[in-house]
Amino acid sequence: MANPILSSMHIAALILSFLLFFILGMSSAQLSKNFYETSCPEALSIIKLSVHSTVQTEPRMGASLLRLHFFDCFINGCDGSILLDDTANFTGEKSADPIRGSIRGYDVIDNIKAQLENSCPDVVSCADILTVVARDSVVELGGPTWKVLLGRRDSTTASLSDANMDIPGPASNLSQLISAFSKKGFSVKEMVALAGAHTIGKARCTNFRNRIYNDTNINAPFARSMQAICPPSGGDNNLASLDSSSTSFDNVYFNNLLSQKGLMHSDQELFNGGFTDSLVKTYSSNPSTFASDFANAMAKMDNLSPLTGSNGQIRKNCRKIN
Numbered sequence: 001m002a003n004p005i006l007s008s009m010h011i012a013a014l015i016l017s018f019l020l021f022f023i024l025g026m027s028s029a030q031l032s033k034n035f036y037e038t039s040c041p042e043a044l045s046i047i048k049l050s051v052h053s054t055v056q057t058e059p060r061m062g063a064s065l066l067r068l069h070f071f072d073c074f075i076n077g078c079d080g081s082i083l084l085d086d087t088a089n090f091t092g093e094k095s096a097d098p099i100r101g102s103i104r105g106y107d108v109i110d111n112i113k114a115q116l117e118n119s120c121p122d123v124v125s126c127a128d129i130l131t132v133v134a135r136d137s138v139v140e141l142g143g144p145t146w147k148v149l150l151g152r153r154d155s156t157t158a159s160l161s162d163a164n165m166d167i168p169g170p171a172s173n174l175s176q177l178i179s180a181f182s183k184k185g186f187s188v189k190e191m192v193a194l195a196g197a198h199t200i201g202k203a204r205c206t207n208f209r210n211r212i213y214n215d216t217n218i219n220a221p222f223a224r225s226m227q228a229i230c231p232p233s234g235g236d237n238n239l240a241s242l243d244s245s246s247t248s249f250d251n252v253y254f255n256n257l258l259s260q261k262g263l264m265h266s267d268q269e270l271f272n273g274g275f276t277d278s279l280v281k282t283y284s285s286n287p288s289t290f291a292s293d294f295a296n297a298m299a300k301m302d303n304l305s306p307l308t309g310s311n312g313q314i315r316k317n318c319r320k321i322n
């Protein structure tokens, strides 16, 4: 006959071992702050130094590298998939419309990866490199910092169709922007904060032509000065700054929106009589609120569906699977 005390102890032991198993299982598959502390202690300083010299040489590259990470995370999680080149029997994400001729910085990542392979082969993932590089780029241009958790692994696949679907376009209206970000778990407020990334970097004429010739909610002298850069036809790749201080990570983007000087249609949608107007005003008058909301939203973006544990791989070359 079963001893009732023993059997409740058995049950307790069973529950405890399940819990332990669960906790251990989780921890081996989670990101952590000190992931490379023993396997590659110099990883973070190698990345930081490279970003420093890259951005000193070409400030815009800091913006391009931030955008590269944003795309990586929005297209099936932060898994380095955006870095994969097409091959004879594999089509990656690089030929997707929002990416081709637009995304920059692949060479910078290759260079950093080569240095890391030299110091600690097969240890640091391309997905982690992108994550740290984005944070360091923002800091280098004068923006806020945030803690980056590490331990992402690299995908062995990429999706052209998800790239075309999940990246919001410059003609988007407010509800499209809200839904694109809500699909990834971001609130309206987080979306507006993240859009503040357009405080740095540039856009091509093809992405703002319609706005500067056809939109009515645009400052007239501003439209004229942009029309001088971007003709009604031709000059698709001519560049204009996304805000009036495009090499400094500040809140000027939001100030510009208040005076109807958003460069792209999607930018001005954030301040166009809708319910995000108040957020734009807040960020315009409180740079430190913008800085901390942006940092928190980036830390959240960094953790979108990473591959961990034994999923994926550590690519040797960010452009191809091992």
Ligand code: HEM
Residues within 6 Å of the ligand: 060, 062, 063, 064, 065, 066, 067, 070, 101, 102, 103, 104, 168, 169, 170, 171, 172, 177, 194, 195, 197, 198, 200, 201, 202, 203, 204, 205, 207, 242, 264, 266
């Ligand atoms: C809110 C929705 C967004 C839309 C519709 C959008 C769209 C665009 C477009 C069309 C460009 C210009 C690309 C070109 O002309 O080649 C651009 C540039 C840029 N975007 Fe966004 N973006 C959005 C959100 C974000 C987010 C969340 C980030 C990062 C956190 C970001 C970072 C950047 C940066 C830094 C640039 C300049 C890149 C460079 O100079 O190379 N964007 N964006």
Ligand SMILES: *[C@@H]1O[C@H](CO)[C@@H](O)[C@H](O)[C@H]1NC(C)=O
Residues within 6 Å of the ligand: 087, 088, 089, 090
């Ligand atoms: C294409 O696929 C075949 C069979 O899966 C593989 O052996 C080959 O290496 C692949 N070629 C390239 C260029 O990836």
Ligand SMILES: *[C@@H]1O[C@H](CO)[C@@H](O)[C@H](O)[C@H]1NC(C)=O
Residues within 6 Å of the ligand: 173, 174, 175, 176
């Ligand atoms: C936003 O754009 C979508 C797609 O073009 C359209 O269906 C929707 O009605 C627009 N929403 C607003 C509020 O204009």
Ligand SMILES: *[C@@H]1O[C@H](CO)[C@@H](O)[C@H](O)[C@H]1NC(C)=O
Residues within 6 Å of the ligand: 209, 210, 211, 213, 214, 232
């Ligand atoms: C302005 O809008 C009209 C109508 O949608 C379009 O046909 C025209 O190409 C647009 N002009 C520019 C310069 O984008």
